[in-house]
Amino acid sequence: MKKLISIIGTTGIGKxxxxxxxxxxxxxxxxxxxxxxxxxxxxIGTATPSSAELAAVPHHFIGQLSVENYYSIGQFEKEAIQKIEELFKTHDIVVMVGGSMMYEKAVLEGLNDLPEADEKNQKELERIFEEEGIENLQKILQNLDPQYFEFVDKDNPRRLFRAIDIIWQTGKTYTENIKDQVKKRDFEVIRIGIQAPREIIYNRINQRVDLMLENGLLQEAESLIPFKNNLALQTVGYSELFKYFDQEWTLDFAIEEIKKNSRRFAKRQLTWYRKEENINWVNFENSVEESLSLLNTKI
Known part of the structure; x- marks a missing residue:
């Protein structure tokens, strides 16, 4: 059977x-x-692999879209599976990597047949967001589904809209809606997770943000101001800097918020992965050696 090796772990860990x-x-x-x-x-703000890294091995689904494009997790599942099947025609093994937990899950297990967005619900959620702020959306979701709330991107209103809308429509928690495997894949999956002590993870995140700023994150974010309301840019590293450009925050405060929110995302990743049972963990200091040793016993 063909094998998909999925590399996972927190942001900045060396995936x-x-x-x-x-x-x-x-x-x-x-x-x-x-x-x-x-x-x-x-x-810069997403730590996309460098030109040298992209040249070392063919990569797919890197920089294939514009921030002006809408791209759903359902579209990704379909296109990723098509690409994997295409690669399996000439390779027995394909590698997948990334820290977007739901996107990995979509490839490995498929997506549940969730209902489309309800217009009435969306309008009500938009009203709450505009009149009462994102904090009230967070409270609503936390009350409706505390388990999903642990790892959802709490600062992304669209993620909150989607989960609350699904709960209101189905009468079930979002966790219940997404928990069951939908599709049986015709390839074997080997998941490798990189682990490190939490203080190491947090230090690496802080250093990574500093490096992004040295590499031009501020200028990159400034060039994207015309698109700041697009869904792609409702994310850590950009939303904070937009508040600096809007003169709501100082630059130093915005940078500290990027670091804090990146650490919070890493904490959500750890919460998600702790609930998973089929991850082969390797140490961040010897991840290559440990992984290849492990894979040689499984392949």
Whole structure:
């Protein structure tokens, strides 16, 4: 059976490097399931692989969209599975990498047949957001589905809209709606997770934000101001800087918020992965050696 090796872990932990080394070892290609790296104009703030890294191994689903495009998780599932099946015609192994938990789940298990957005619900949620702020949306979701609230991107109103809308429509929590595997895949999955002590993760995140700023994150975000209300840009690293450009926050405060919100995202990733049972964990300091040793016993 063909094998998909899925590399997961928190933001900034070294997934890209590990994926490239594994792909080189097996002479194969990489599928990205990092939903923020799909967008061409967001290279710095999403830590898109460098030109050298992209040249080392063929990558797919990196910078294939514009921030002006709408791209759903359902579209990604369909296109990613098509690409994986295409790659399996010439490779026995394909590597996938990314920290977007739901996007990985969509490829591995398929998506549930969730209802389309309800117009009446969406208008009510828009009203709450505009009149009462995102905090009230967060409280609504926390009360309706505390389990999903632990790892959802709490600062992205569209994520909150979607979950609350589904709960209102179905009468079931969002967790219940998405928990069951929908599709049986005709390939074997081997998941490798990179782990590190939490203080190491947080330090790496802080250093990574500093490096992004050195590499031009401020200028990248400024160039995207005309698109700041687009869904792609409702994300850490950009929304905070837009508040700086709007003179709501100082630059130092915005930078600290980027670091804080990135650490919060890593915490949500850890919460999600702790509930998973089929992850082979490797140490961040020896991830390549441990992973290849593990894979040699399974392949």
């Amino acid at each position: 890209t490097k590990l994926a490239i080394e594994i792909a080189k070892h097996f002479d194969t290609e990489i599928i990205s399931c990092d939903s923020r790296q799909f967008f061409e104009e967001m290279k």
